[in-house]
Amino acid sequence: MDREALMIGNALLGNAEDAAALELCLPPATLRFERECLFALGGADCRARLDGLAIDTNRTTMAKAGATLELAAASRGARAYLCVAGGIDVPVVMDSRSTDLQTATGGFLGRMLRRGDVLQIRPAPMPALRAVRGLSPSTAAPIRILAGPEFEQFEPGSRAALLESPWKVTAQSNRMGYRLAGPTLLRSATDELKSHAVFPGLVQVPPGGAPIVLMADAHATGGYPRMASVIATDLGRLAQIPPGGSIQFALCTRAAATAAWQQQQAWLQALRSGLHAN
Amino acid sequence: MPEPDSFHISWVNERAATFDLHGPATLERQRRIWTMAAHFRTRPHVREVVPGMNNLGIELDPASPDSDRLPDELRAAWLDSVAAEQSSREVDIPVEYGGDAGPDLDEVARHSGLSPSEVVRLHVAGRYTVYFLGFLPGFAYLGGLDPRLATPRRREPRLAVPAGSVGIGGEQTGVYPWVSPGGWQLIGRTTLRLFDASSPSPALLATGDTVRFVDAGGGS
Numbered sequence: 295m296d297r298e299a300l301m302i303g304n305a306l307l308g309n310a311e312d313a314a315a316l317e318l319c320l321p322p323a324t325l326r327f328e329r330e331c332l333f334a335l336g337g338a339d340c341r342a343r344l345d346g347l348a349i350d351t352n353r354t355t356m357a358k359a360g361a362t363l364e365l366a367a368a369s370r371g372a373r374a375y376l377c378v379a380g381g382i383d384v385p386v387v388m389d390s391r392s393t394d395l396q397t398a399t400g401g402f403l404g405r406m407l408r409r410g411d412v413l414q415i416r417p418a419p420m421p422a423l424r425a426v427r428g429l430s431p432s433t434a435a436p437i438r439i440l441a442g443p444e445f446e447q448f449e450p451g452s453r454a455a456l457l458e459s460p461w462k463v464t465a466q467s468n469r470m471g472y473r474l475a476g477p478t479l480l481r482s483a484t485d486e487l488k489s490h491a492v493f494p495g496l497v498q499v500p501p502g503g504a505p506i507v508l509m510a511d512a513h514a515t516g517g518y519p520r521m522a523s524v525i526a527t528d529l530g531r532l533a534q535i536p537p538g539g540s541i542q543f544a545l546c547t548r549a550a551a552t553a554a555w556q557q558q559q560a561w562l563q564a565l566r567s568g569l570h571a572n
Numbered sequence: 573m574p575e576p577d578s579f580h581i582s583w584v585n586e587r588a589a590t591f592d593l594h595g596p597a598t599l600e601r602q603r604r605i606w607t608m609a610a611h612f613r614t615r616p617h618v619r620e621v622v623p624g625m626n627n628l629g630i631e632l633d634p635a636s637p638d639s640d641r642l643p644d645e646l647r648a649a650w651l652d653s654v655a656a657e658q659s660s661r662e663v664d665i666p667v668e669y670g671g672d673a674g675p676d677l678d679e680v681a682r683h684s685g686l687s688p689s690e691v692v693r694l695h696v697a698g699r700y701t702v703y704f705l706g707f708l709p710g711f712a713y714l715g716g717l718d719p720r721l722a723t724p725r726r727r728e729p730r731l732a733v734p735a736g737s738v739g740i741g742g743e744q745t746g747v748y749p750w751v752s753p754g755g756w757q758l759i760g761r762t763t764l765r766l767f768d769a770s771s772p773s774p775a776l777l778a779t780g781d782t783v784r785f786v787d788a789g790g791g792s
Contacts, residue, residue: 387769396750397709399769443582443590466731470753486724486742488597489706489713491622491629493588500755502728514622515706515713517725517741517755523585526634551586555634 295373295469295510295533298558299337303377305565306334306354306424313381313416314391316407318374320536321365325376327357331415332379338371338534353425354379372536380418395469396511426565436544437528439497440551442520444481448499452479456497456522457543461505465537469511472532474541478503481519492516495524509533525551527558577601579650581643588620588631591646597626597743599715602703603655606779610656611649623704623779625713625744658701659780665747665762666788667738669695673761676726680740680757683723692787694718695738695759700745700783705775710749710767712777717745729755736762738785762788 295317304313321340327333335342335351342349343364349355351374357363365374384391384402393401402411445453461474479499492498496508498518507524508516510533524532525546535541546554578594591608593601602625609623617636622629630646632639669692670677681688700714707713722743730753733739737748739756748754749766766776777783 394709396752397767397769440583440585443584443592488592488625488627488742489744490590490592490624490627491584491588491620491631491706493585493620493629493631495585500725500728504728513707513752514620515624515704518729520584525586548583548586552634552639555586559634 296337296530298530299375301562303334303336307379315377323365325363327361329359331357334377337373337375338368340365340368340374371534378415380416383414383416436542437532438525438546439522439543442522444519447481447483449480460540463535463539472507474505487517489515489517495529497522527554581646589642590629593626601626604653606656607653608649662782664784664786666786667760667762668788669760674759676757677759680723696785696787702777702781710775714745723757725755729753
């Protein structure tokens with residue numbers, strides 16, 4: 295959900311980009327390291343403590359064998375990412391180590407983790423302890439969107455409302471989609487659309503008028519009007535807004551969206567090369 | 573000389589564009605979509621090729637150097653395309669219609685002006701072609717629904733549609749392989765398993781297959 299947080303953690307540890315990590319949605323959680331392990335926490339700030347001592351996010355920390363990591367409820371953000379040197383050791387299914395809850399495949403036994411589960415960690419060379427400099431916390435900046443194929447079919451008042459109103463992330467939001475509450479969005483055309491490809495970030499507006507932003511576990515196809523799409527760079531930031539949180543959208547161009555992505559990628563690449571870390 | 577098909581091409585997000593044919597979906601045009609999809613699967617820097625119902629979505633890698641050309645490429649691929657061949661596989665799907673298995677059967681009947689049993693008879697009489705897979709692992713979009721049964725999607729999707737549910741959404745019909753959110757009108761349910769991740773060929777149905785529904789009875 296917050297791809298950048300995963301990338302940062304793996305970069306700090308010198309892991310491959312696709313090393314498997316844990317995504318913790320709305321902690322608290324407690325984990326124990328059975329063996330010595332170098333790890334990094336990112337994403338939401340959960341006031342983490344290792345054997346009672348406060349530790350920072352976005353830096354590598356060495357846990358001794360038997361050390362306990364406690365994460366409290368997030369003070370900021372919705373999803374914390376625990377990366378370990380070498381990555382979590384789970385089988386590769388359909389080219390991925392990630393979990394698909396829908397089909398109960400991949401990850402750890404195809405399900406969410408439970409108390410008592412024991413995870414193996416893949417071997418890794420021991421990199422130096424590192425932290426990220428100059429990482430500014432997630433701001434309340436608007437989530438940038440591009441107009442979608444059916445954007446012009448919406449009433450002018452609704453197009454304005456999408457961009458000007460605050461939107462609340464409802465409790466019905468999850469990894470498949472964020473359901474937003476706010477003004478009813480009205481489409482002038484009433485024809486049914488034929489089923490078509492959809493992608494994470496797409497803002498669908500069913501006839502009821504309440505928008506849904508498709509997220510990481512979204513389907514491959516859908517049929518509701520495509521009013522807009524969150525730009526790839528901002529999707530992780532949206533994923534860090536918990537239910538009850540509020541967001542604002544801002545219109546963006548393709549060129550600006552592409553530039554934002556390239557800028558983020560350049561920063562991550564520099565991090566992997568050790569340029570921002572100390 | 574037949575009229576050329578009308579279509580439009582639009583960006584869905586900064587790296588994905590769709591090619592949408594106008595008018596009611598036809599099998600002939602879907603077979604050309606299959607050809608276009610095959611073409612894009614060989615293009616470098618393509619991340620996703622997603623055929624839809626008489627449309628095609630292409631997502632490029634963010635690193636693709638010539639993404640601005642994608643709309644032109646879609647247009648050219650359509651103009652160059654010929655109808656791909658269909659497969660000869662036929663699959664029967666047993667369905668319990670109505671009652672708790674099909675809570676929207678009455679709504680489909682009301683919308684069509686037919687009795688629920690006539691809706692079932694027409695649904696069972698059809699021979700359907702798998703136009704594309706999508707939505708969920710193992711979900712096949714089927715063409716060939718009797719136009720009298722076409723019913724708009726529900727105003728608001730259900731948060732959880734039971735696995736095996738057989739539904740109608742607009743002019744399309746299909747089976748939900750998994751519990752999932754969904755907006756289709758549910759007319760029945762099958763116990764047949766449509767996706768098995770451990771199988772070498774996980775999805776039961778493939779693009780181009782012929783599908784028939786069989787009334788399994790036992791409904792209320």
